[in-house]
Amino acid sequence: MLRSIPVDDPADPRLSPFTAMRERDLVGREGRFIVEGEVTLRVMLSDRSRFSLESILISPERAAGLDGVLAGLPEDTPVYVANKAVMSAVTGFPIHRGVLAVGLRGPQGPLVPPPVPAPCLVVGLVGLTNHDNVGGLFRNAAAFGADGVLLDAATCDPLYRKAIRVSAGAALTVPFWRLPDGAALLAFAEAHALVPLALSPAGRETLSEMVAPPRALLLLGTEGPGLPQVLMARARTVRIAMAAGFDSLNVATAGALALHHLAAARLG
Amino acid sequence: MLRSIPVDDPADPRLSPFTAMRERDLVGREGRFIVEGEVTLRVMLSDRSRFSLESILISPERAAGLDGVLAGLPEDTPVYVANKAVMSAVTGFPIHRGVLAVGLRGPQGPLVPPPVPAPCLVVGLVGLTNHDNVGGLFRNAAAFGADGVLLDAATCDPLYRKAIRVSAGAALTVPFWRLPDGAALLAFAEAHALVPLALSPAGRETLSEMVAPPRALLLLGTEGPGLPQVLMARARTVRIAMAAGFDSLNVATAGALALHHLAAARLG
Numbered sequence: 001m002l003r004s005i006p007v008d009d010p011a012d013p014r015l016s017p018f019t020a021m022r023e024r025d026l027v028g029r030e031g032r033f034i035v036e037g038e039v040t041l042r043v044m045l046s047d048r049s050r051f052s053l054e055s056i057l058i059s060p061e062r063a064a065g066l067d068g069v070l071a072g073l074p075e076d077t078p079v080y081v082a083n084k085a086v087m088s089a090v091t092g093f094p095i096h097r098g099v100l101a102v103g104l105r106g107p108q109g110p111l112v113p114p115p116v117p118a119p120c121l122v123v124g125l126v127g128l129t130n131h132d133n134v135g136g137l138f139r140n141a142a143a144f145g146a147d148g149v150l151l152d153a154a155t156c157d158p159l160y161r162k163a164i165r166v167s168a169g170a171a172l173t174v175p176f177w178r179l180p181d182g183a184a185l186l187a188f189a190e191a192h193a194l195v196p197l198a199l200s201p202a203g204r205e206t207l208s209e210m211v212a213p214p215r216a217l218l219l220l221g222t223e224g225p226g227l228p229q230v231l232m233a234r235a236r237t238v239r240i241a242m243a244a245g246f247d248s249l250n251v252a253t254a255g256a257l258a259l260h261h262l263a264a265a266r267l268g
Numbered sequence: 269m270l271r272s273i274p275v276d277d278p279a280d281p282r283l284s285p286f287t288a289m290r291e292r293d294l295v296g297r298e299g300r301f302i303v304e305g306e307v308t309l310r311v312m313l314s315d316r317s318r319f320s321l322e323s324i325l326i327s328p329e330r331a332a333g334l335d336g337v338l339a340g341l342p343e344d345t346p347v348y349v350a351n352k353a354v355m356s357a358v359t360g361f362p363i364h365r366g367v368l369a370v371g372l373r374g375p376q377g378p379l380v381p382p383p384v385p386a387p388c389l390v391v392g393l394v395g396l397t398n399h400d401n402v403g404g405l406f407r408n409a410a411a412f413g414a415d416g417v418l419l420d421a422a423t424c425d426p427l428y429r430k431a432i433r434v435s436a437g438a439a440l441t442v443p444f445w446r447l448p449d450g451a452a453l454l455a456f457a458e459a460h461a462l463v464p465l466a467l468s469p470a471g472r473e474t475l476s477e478m479v480a481p482p483r484a485l486l487l488l489g490t491e492g493p494g495l496p497q498v499l500m501a502r503a504r505t506v507r508i509a510m511a512a513g514f515d516s517l518n519v520a521t522a523g524a525l526a527l528h529h530l531a532a533a534r535l536g
Binding site (some may be wrong): 143260 | 316410412510511513514515517525529
């Protein structure tokens with residue numbers, strides 16, 4: 001049974017974490033993040049999620065379909081039910097999906113990869129400021145069983161609303177850890193006996209011909225400038241073979257190709 | 269030298285192909301399409317483009333940077349120069365990039381793949397209604413040197429504004445051909461001695477273990493329902509190995525993995 005709390009007043013203070021949604025996407029939410037849409041809410045409510053829920057705001061027509069899922073919620077997690085007009089007034093933009101929730105970030109734990117000699121695959125993102133790309137990379141990291149994702153300071157937040165959605169919820173399940181810069185990512189690789197692999201159109205090895213190291217840190221940079229030279233110089237550099245005159249792949253797509261190759265031996 | 273035509277009046281009838289842009293994105297443009305942004309305009313003006321330009325609408329600050337490119341235009345192609353406020357008034361939405369052009373579709377020629385025994389790789393899209401996915405697939409088709417793309421009637425238009433942009437211009441360079449349905453795609457494969465390969469989480473063969481046929485039609489369906497069973501039954505079905513409990517990849521990403529594998533023998 002859904003234990004719902006009907007809400008009619010957009011100014012209801014209990015809904016304050018859902019207000020001014022777009023503006024607060026930009027400035028952050030002090031330990032909270034927003035999950036939107038049924039697919040990601042289901043991931044958030046599954047035991048794969050690394051985060052807990054503070055509250056849910058949902059339209060009556062969507063509440064019915066999620067009854068079974070919501071029944072598993074802790075007793076004290078409020079499920080506010082409001083029609084889409086009220087939801088739109090609260091958030092400040094037109095609500096189509098009718099499914100929103102507030103998640104709690106919790107403290108950032110360290111990323112602890114499986115110890116040597118177990119196989120290990122970690123993704124390292126350097127300077128990725130596009131939420132679609134970061135979301136896509138988390139989706140691909142989950143698809144190919146990566147053990148975690150490292151983010152440098154310049155990479156955008158995987159718990160940004162759109163990044164979670166594009167990740168199909170994988171941003172809620174794949175462990176990630178924020179480090180200051182590329183040098184810290186390389187130090188992490190060394191500490192955990194991971195071979196640093198830098199994916200770049202200027203790479204020396206060709207991906208499809210590379211014998212995958214059993215323990216690797218796959219480094220990905222922005223589509224334009226790519227990875228910093230200082231980082232490339234300290235890694236094995238890998239390129240993806242492409243048609244003549246074309247050296248442009250989306251970074252999340254390039255990451256998927258590399259992850260697939262690196263994980264092939266492990267996956268059924 | 270840029271032969272520009274300054275325009276100050278948003279109601280100037282010469283700009284009519286640029287008006288009500290979002291509304292006309294939906295209903296079509298009678299033989300025309302819109303290109304936006306510098307990256308795609310450069311592709312449109314290169315000799316890789318399959319389409320010709322009718323006119324350009326550009327802001328003064330962007331015109332300077334594109335001077336060299338625009339100098340190669342035919343004498344009679346108008347380059348209208350207007351500030352972004354006028355451009356926004358014409359198009360009906362805020363213009364940030366300041367680069368727009370109208371392309372001409374021309375008649376749809378048949379897709380003629382390289383004859384037997386040459387290697388050949390064609391992509392077939394069935395029911396793909398998301399412009400990001402179709403744009404992404406064209407980008408990937410270009411990256412891996414596919415000979416062309418077949419579209420069933422339900423698949424959306426690769427010359428839609430956003431699809432061109434997401435394709436990084438590849439929708440302007442990779443030949444495509446519209447066919448009625450999956451059966452017509454299979455008939456095309458048979459007529460051109462292409463092995464039909466259906467990519468699906470339920471595929472019998474695993475991509476990374478498959479010996480790539482030198483001539484193939486790679487069939488891709490929607491992320492949700494996937495390819496129709498009737499089509500799967502008449503094709504070699506291929507799956508991508510993924511982590512346990514995860515069978516979800518973006519369709520453009522899945523297509524990139526398959527194209528990379530199928531094209532590997534051909535690419536340097």
